[in-house]
Structures are given as C-alpha cells and as structure tokens.
Amino acid sequence: MDTPDRHAAPLAASRAEDSPLFSFINNLSPIEPLKSAYNANSLQGYQSINITSISSIFTSPHDNAHKESRLPKSPLGEISESEVSAEGSKTNKPAKSSNAVRLFTCTSTVTQETHTVTCSDVADPPTGPPCDLAQPAQFDNGSPDHNTTPCHGVRSDLKQDKCRKLDIVKTVKNTVEKRKCLFSTEIQLPDGGLPVNDGGDVLGCEWSDLISTTSGELLAFDSTMDDHQRGMHLAAKNAESCGYLLSKLTGDVEIPDRAHPSASAQVYYQELVMAEDQTENTQIFQDSQQMISTEEIQDNIYDTNGCIPLDYKVESQQQRGVRRRCLVFEAAGFSNSVVQKETVEDLSVAACKGKGHVPTQPRGLRGIGLHLNALALTPKGKMACQDPMASALLPSLASEKDVHGKLLSAGENFTHSGGELLEFPMDDCSAGGFPLNDHVSSQSVSPQKKRRKTDNGDDGEACKRCSCKKSKCLKLYCECFAAGVYCSEPCSCQGCLNKPIHEEIVLSTRKQIEFRNPLAFAPKVIRMSDAGLETGEDPNNTPASARHKRGCNCKKSSCLKKYCECYQGGVGCSSNCRCESCKNTFGRRDAETELTEEMKQEGEETENSGKEKENDQQKANVQSEDHPLLDLVPITPPFDLASSLLKLPNFSSAKPPRPSKARSGNSRSSASKATTTLQSCKSSKAAGSAVDEEMPDILKEANSPSSGVKTTSPNGKRVSPPHNALSISPNRKGGRKLILKSIPSFPSLTGDSNSGSAMNNTDNTFNASPLALGPS
DNA sequence: GAGTTTGAAACT
DNA sequence: CAGTTTCAAACTC
Numbered sequence: 001m002d003t004p005d006r007h008a009a010p011l012a013a014s015r016a017e018d019s020p021l022f023s024f025i026n027n028l029s030p031i032e033p034l035k036s037a038y039n040a041n042s043l044q045g046y047q048s049i050n051i052t053s054i055s056s057i058f059t060s061p062h063d064n065a066h067k068e069s070r071l072p073k074s075p076l077g078e079i080s081e082s083e084v085s086a087e088g089s090k091t092n093k094p095a096k097s098s099n100a101v102r103l104f105t106c107t108s109t110v111t112q113e114t115h116t117v118t119c120s121d122v123a124d125p126p127t128g129p130p131c132d133l134a135q136p137a138q139f140d141n142g143s144p145d146h147n148t149t150p151c152h153g154v155r156s157d158l159k160q161d162k163c164r165k166l167d168i169v170k171t172v173k174n175t176v177e178k179r180k181c182l183f184s185t186e187i188q189l190p191d192g193g194l195p196v197n198d199g200g201d202v203l204g205c206e207w208s209d210l211i212s213t214t215s216g217e218l219l220a221f222d223s224t225m226d227d228h229q230r231g232m233h234l235a236a237k238n239a240e241s242c243g244y245l246l247s248k249l250t251g252d253v254e255i256p257d258r259a260h261p262s263a264s265a266q267v268y269y270q271e272l273v274m275a276e277d278q279t280e281n282t283q284i285f286q287d288s289q290q291m292i293s294t295e296e297i298q299d300n301i302y303d304t305n306g307c308i309p310l311d312y313k314v315e316s317q318q319q320r321g322v323r324r325r326c327l328v329f330e331a332a333g334f335s336n337s338v339v340q341k342e343t344v345e346d347l348s349v350a351a352c353k354g355k356g357h358v359p360t361q362p363r364g365l366r367g368i369g370l371h372l373n374a375l376a377l378t379p380k381g382k383m384a385c386q387d388p389m390a391s392a393l394l395p396s397l398a399s400e401k402d403v404h405g406k407l408l409s410a411g412e413n414f415t416h417s418g419g420e421l422l423e424f425p426m427d428d429c430s431a432g433g434f435p436l437n438d439h440v441s442s443q444s445v446s447p448q449k450k451r452r453k454t455d456n457g458d459d460g461e462a463c464k465r466c467s468c469k470k471s472k473c474l475k476l477y478c479e480c481f482a483a484g485v486y487c488s489e490p491c492s493c494q495g496c497l498n499k500p501i502h503e504e505i506v507l508s509t510r511k512q513i514e515f516r517n518p519l520a521f522a523p524k525v526i527r528m529s530d531a532g533l534e535t536g537e538d539p540n541n542t543p544a545s546a547r548h549k550r551g552c553n554c555k556k557s558s559c560l561k562k563y564c565e566c567y568q569g570g571v572g573c574s575s576n577c578r579c580e581s582c583k584n585t586f587g588r589r590d591a592e593t594e595l596t597e598e599m600k601q602e603g604e605e606t607e608n609s610g611k612e613k614e615n616d617q618q619k620a621n622v623q624s625e626d627h628p629l630l631d632l633v634p635i636t637p638p639f640d641l642a643s644s645l646l647k648l649p650n651f652s653s654a655k656p657p658r659p660s661k662a663r664s665g666n667s668r669s670s671a672s673k674a675t676t677t678l679q680s681c682k683s684s685k686a687a688g689s690a691v692d693e694e695m696p697d698i699l700k701e702a703n704s705p706s707s708g709v710k711t712t713s714p715n716g717k718r719v720s721p722p723h724n725a726l727s728i729s730p731n732r733k734g735g736r737k738l739i740l741k742s743i744p745s746f747p748s749l750t751g752d753s754n755s756g757s758a759m760n761n762t763d764n765t766f767n768a769s770p771l772a773l774g775p776s
Numbered sequence: 777g778a779g780t781t782t783g784a785a786a787c788t
Numbered sequence: 789c790a791g792t793t794t795c796a797a798a799c800t801c
Contacts, residue, residue: 471786475794475795476785479796553783554782561799562782562797563781779799783798784796
C-alpha cells in the first residue's frame with residue numbers, strides 16, 4: 001500500500017484512517033497538484049492536450065499500462081469502494097467522480113475507480129485515505145516498476161482520489177466537477193486502457209503502438225498522463241469488463257471500432273447532449289479535438305493497424321482485444337471514453353440496477369440512439385417504437401426491468417458479439433447496456449431488433465434472437481449477426497458461428513459483407529427520428545428525414561407489415577422504395593410514385609428542401625446534440641460521425657475500416673467527410689440513430705452529390721436528404737463552428753467553468769435527467 | 777408449434 | 789445490373 005511515506009503525518013494524525021490516506025495524499029499531493037494544475041491549465045490546453053494528451057495518453061498507457069497492469073485492478077476497485085465508504089467524508093472532490101461514476105458504472109468497482117480517477121484528476125489532492133490500500137504502495141512509491149513514475153504517483157493518487165472522490169461525489173456534485181469529471185473521464189478513457197492490469201497492459205501496448213505511430217510521444221505531461229492513465233485504467237477496466245466487444249472491434253478494424261464507438265458514443269453523446277446539450281463547449285472541445293485527434297488517430301490507426309485486418313486477425317485474440325480496445329479508445333479516443341461511458345451507463349443501468357447509482361442517466365437514450373435508428377425500424381410503434389425505445393432506454397428507471405431484460409439479453413449477445421462496440425460494453429457490464437445502443441452501434445440493429453421484438457410484443461422473445469439454421473448466423477439473415485451481436489443463449493440457431501469463439505470468422509465474414517455492401521450493417525432506416533416528430537412532420541407522412549436507406553421492395557404486404565422494412569422501421573416509404581401498392585401508414589410512396597417521381601422529385605426537392613431543411617435542421621439539431629456528446633469525447637465523435645457514416649456499416653462488428661475505405665463512399669468521406677460529417681454530425685444529433693441514419697444516407701447522398709437533384713434517382717433517395725444532410729452539415733457545421741467557438745471556451749473550461757460547461761454537459765446529462773435532453 | 781408467406785440477402 | 793435462389797423472419801393456423 002501506500003504505507004510508505006506518510007508525509008502527511010500531520011494530516012494523518014487527525015485520523016487513524018486518514019493517516020494512511022494522508023500518507024497517500026501527501027505522496028500524491030505533489031502529483032495531484034500537478035494534476036490540478038494540469039487540469040486547470042489543461043482545460044484550455046485541453047484541446048491541445050487532448051490531442052497531445054492523446055498521444056501522451058497513448059504513450060503513457062504503454063508504459064503505464066504494463067506498469068499499471070501490475071496494479072491490481074480489483075484492489076483498486078475494492079479499495080475505491082471500501083475507501084469510498086470509509087472516506088466518504090474526505091475532502092471533496094467533486095462531482096466529477098459522479099460523472100465518472102455514471103460513465104463507468106458498469107462495474108461498481110470499475111466505476112468507483114473511474115470515479116476516483118476522474119475525481120483525482122480534478123480533485124485535488126488530498127486527503128484521500130482510502131485508496132491507500134494496496135495499490136498505493138505501488139503507485140505511491142512512485143511505482144518503482146512503472147517507468148513513468150509520475151503516472152504511478154498519479155495512479156495512486158487516482159485511486160485515493162477515487163475513493164475520496166467517490167465519497168465526495170456522493171456528497172457533492174458540482175456541475176463543474178462533473179464537467180471536470182466528464183472531461184477527465186474522457187481523458188481517462190483513453191488512458192483507461194493502459195492501467196488496467198489485464199486489459200490495461202494489452203491496451204497499453206496497443207495504445208502505445210497507436211500512439212507511437214500517431215503521436216509518437218505522449219509523454220507530454222505527467223499530469224496528463226496521470227489523468228489519462230487513470231482514464232486508461234478505467235477504460236481498461238471497463239473495456240475488460242465489457243470487453244469482448246471492444247477487443248473484437250478494435251482488433252478488427254480501427255475504423256469499425258471507431259464506428260462502433262462512435263455509434264455508441266453518438267448515442268451516448270446524444271443522450272448526454274439531449275440531456276444537457278447546452279454544453280457546446282464540450283462539443284467544441286470534442287470537435288476540435290476530435291477533428292484532429294480522431295482523424296489523425298484514425299488515420300494512424302488505419303495506417304498502423306487498421307489497415308490490415310489480417311494482421312489483427314493474426315494477432316492473438318488477446319492482443320486483438322487489447323488492441324481493439326486500444327484502437328477503439330484511441331481511435332475513438334474520447335469517443336471510446338464515451339462509449340465506455342455509454343456502455344457503462346447502460347450496464348450500470350441495466351445491470352447495475354441493483355448496484356446503485358446510475359440510474360439517472362439516459363443511457364437508454366444512448367442505446368436507443370443507435371439502435372433506435374435501427375430500431376426505428378421497430379415495427380410497432382413506428383414512431384412509438386422510437387420513443388418507446390428511447391423511453392425504455394431512458395427509463396432505465398421506469399422500465400429498467402424490461403430494459404434490463406432486453407438489454408441484458410441484448411447485452412449478453414452484445415458482449416459476446418464483442419464485435420460490436422456496443423456489445424462489449426454491455427457484456428462486460430453484465431448488463432448490456434450497450435445493447436441499447438445497439439444499437440450503436442450499431443451496431444445497432446440487433447439490439448434494435450431485440451428491442452423490437454420485445455417492444456413489438458414478441459415479447460416473450462425479448463431475448464429471442466435468431467433461429468438461423470443454414471446461415472450459421474454469419475449472414476445478414478441472422479438478426480444477431482446483422483445487429484453485430486453475438487448469438488447467445490436465447491438464440492435457437494443451429495451451427496452458429498456467430499460467437500466469440502469464432503470471432504475471427506465473424507469478423508472476416510463481416511468484412512466480406514461490408515465489402516460487398518458497406519451499408520450492410522448500417523441502420524436500415526434513417527430517421528429524422530425525434531426531430532421529424534418534433535418538427536411535427538406528419539407522422540403519417542414519413543418525415544423526409546426518416547427513410548429507409550434502400551427502400552423496400554414490398555409487393556404483397558402493401559408496406560403494412562413487418563415484412564416491409566420501412567414499416568418495420570416506422571418510416572414512410574420513399575422514392576427509394578420500389579414497393580407496389582404501398583400503403584405504408586408512415587408515409588406512402590405511392591403517392592409519390594403516382595406522381596411522376598420526377599415531378600415529385602422536383603416538387604419534393606423544393607418541398608424537401610423546405611421540409612428536409614427543416615428535417616435537416618432538426619437532424620442537425622439532433623446531430624449537434626450528438627456531436628456535443630461526441631465532441632465531449634474528443635476524438636471519437638468526429639470519427640464516429642465520419643466513421644458512423646462509414647462505420648455504420650462497419651459498425652456492427654467493428655469492422656475494419658477497410659470496408660468503409662473500400663467503399664468509395666466511405667473512404668471518400670471518411671477523411672474529409674469525417675471532418676465535415678463530424679461537424680455536421682455534431683451539429684445534428686439527435687440521436688445516434690438520427691446521426692447514423694443520416695450518416696449513411698448522407699454518405700450515399702454525399703457520394704451522389706449534392707446535386708441534389710437527382711430527385712429522380714431511382715433510389716429515390718431524395719438526394720436532397722443527403723444533400724440536406726450534407727447541406728445540413730454546413731449548417732451543422734455552423735453549429736459546430738459555434739461549438740468550436742465554445743470550444744475555445746473549453747480551454748477556459750480548463751478552468752472549470754467552461755470546461756465545466758462541457759463537463760457539465762456530460763455531467764448534466766448524467767445528473768440531469770435525460771429529460772434535459774430533450775433535445776429538442 | 778408447424779406450416780406458409782414474404783421480402784431481403786445472397787448468389788449467379 | 790438483373791434475375792434467381794436462398795434464407796429466416798413474419799405471419800397464419
């Protein structure tokens with residue numbers, strides 16, 4: 001333990017417990033100050049830091065990771081908890097922890113740790129007894145082992161801080177702190193990987209690799225390192241806990257991973273944003289950071305790892321896991337953190353019901369976000385579905401049980417699936433919160449489907465999954481596979497290969513499918529989502545915004561049955577649809593078809609331009625919301641968005657970027673788009689779903705062009721939408737820009753207030769009920 | 777629960 | 789790119 005130095009003797013004197021803690025603190029204090037300073041400074045620098053930090057994070061993780069790995073996770077977690085309880089009274093470190101906690105809630109221990117970590121970052125110093133526990137010794141001493149002593153010190157601090165923080169958090173929840181926490185959390189995430197013993201090491205390696213490639217040196221700030229490391233630990237823990245998915249995802253492709261993370265992240269962010277939105281700062285923050293970091297990182301990742309799927313395949317699964325995680329984190333960077341948060345939250349929500357805390361967050365939304373998009377498909381309630389989903393998610397409270405059940409089921413799958421980002425988090429957590437995202441991720445579909453089923457009333461089947469017999473669950477026929485989730489017990493499939501054990505096969509298959517159809521795993525229905533509803537678009541008239549990507553080809557179902565994907569998705573048929581005798585209650589295409597499509601196109605375009613613009617705006621709003629979240633997570637968002645576009649498809653399994661790249665569309669947009677999309681995405685937000693949905697469309701459209709006019713295009717896609725989306729993006733961009741402006745503030749945030757805003761957002765989201773989200 | 781219908785996915 | 793086959797979900801009984 002920290003036993004060693006008791007510099008704080010005086011302090012310790014006060015309390016027996018304290019003494020140890022104090023000793024820690026004292027030891028730590030030196031470091032912490034740095035941290036605090038760092039934090040304070042960092043805020044502005046944060047962006048830079050983020051970027052730098054990223055590198056630093058990565059780098060640090062490396063070193064730290066291994067080193068940290070040494071540290072016993074469990075101990076930390078335990079300690080943190082015990083400490084927390086014990087320390088409860090200690091100094092304050094605010095609320096950040098709360099955020100962190102929420103974020104990481106998945107595992108109580110984990111969350112605690114995270115709390116401490118985050119708190120520590122923010123917090124200061126002091127007092128924290130608890131952590132002293134075993135870990136401290138390592139850390140305290142400066143981590144003999146750890147190359148980066150500072151980190152160790154930090155870690156130890158973190159732990160202590162965590163405990164304290166936890167306590168503090170409980171006691172106090174300042175928005176600022178929260179903000180900080182969020183911020184810290186973000187940072188942490190990246191770092192998180194490293195610390196953890198198990199995953200941490202691996203992660204660390206991966207991170208380091210990535211980092212090395214990308215940024216190369218991370219070292220930058222010890223203080224940062226500390227935070228990052230902490231984050232890494234947390235992340236790692238989370239990842240580990242949640243793990244499989246991440247590993248898989250990350251392993252596969254950076255891009256995919258990104259996508260997932262992004263998706264989940266998006267959702268998460270969306271939720272957060274929805275809840276708090278306000279925090280543009282965070283967004284800005286994220287945006288700026290994301291823009292840079294994400295893109296760069298992604299690129300790097302791709303370059304380094306990603307590009308080579310085989311490689312990752314080759315890599316041992318463990319490594320993969322690590323890498324993937326790392327990749328995810330790295331790639332996603334912050335996004336990862338976000339994802340984790342989401343997952344954690346979800347988990348916490350679903351799984352943790354009992355555990356406590358958590359509740360508030362809107363994870364559901366998050367999950368919903370992604371999945372919702374896909375879920376939008378949900379049959380029944382079309383709109384309702386969406387809402388329901390959201391509600392379900394959000395409600396962790398209300399319907400937690402249901403949600404849990406669903407989530408869990410989904411989550412399990414997810415976890416197994418591991419492939420998807422979404423999944424992994426959930427899994428580990430046990431509960432699967434991620435599923436919601438499903439959603440995310442996209443990953444999205446499966447969860448949605450699951451939900452759908454449950455929602456739909458299959459009810460019993462909430463957990464139900466696939467019943468594939470010949471496809472081995474390696475084709476899109478398989479809902480699980482399509483959703484990017486591993487098949488689980490509920491499945492009645494035969495000869496199923498969609499299991500973690502066959503991860504490689506699953507991934508490779510996914511890649512193939514994605515290669516074939518980049519959007520294969522993307523949400524089928526793009527929705528304006530809430531925006532449309534909100535906007536008041538006629539429910540019946542499917543909002544221009546919401547549409548089935550490909551459009552249905554129904555002939556006998558009149559688009560009134562689930563057979564119809566549009567109907568299932570709760571969206572009206574669009575020009576893209578080739579359905580006959582369409583009677584889609586959400587919106588008919590017939591009318592359109594009847595009208596000369598061209599005419600329509602023209603008219604629609606104009607109209608669409610109008611409506612769509614509205615939609616776009618809405619979307620943009622949504623996205624913006626999302627973005628904020630995304631933004632919060634610095635890196636991911638952009639990637640997410642971008643990736644989401646690209647990724648969406650990937651999304652499900654964490655596909656490697658390649659597919660996306662391969663896909664001209666994706667690739668194209670990927671880089672440049674990423675930025676733009678990111679921006680747009682950020683702006684828009686609505687929900688991950690919306691974003692996702694949009695993204696795909698956008699991508700498609702984008703590809704197509706702006707032109708927009710191709711009203712006629714057979715697909716019918718109203719090009720406009722995409723355009724709009726694109727166009728929106730500009731608007732969104734504007735939003736982003738605004739955000740960016742705000743971002744600058746972030747730096748100030750570093751100070752807290754600003755950062756706090758950003759942080760707050762997250763925090764708020766957490767703290768604030770999702771309601772806040774209301775994206776509206 | 778078994779069988780049929782349906783339309784997407786996959787294949788050629 | 790179009791047509792056909794395969795597949796599993798959705799649906800019906």
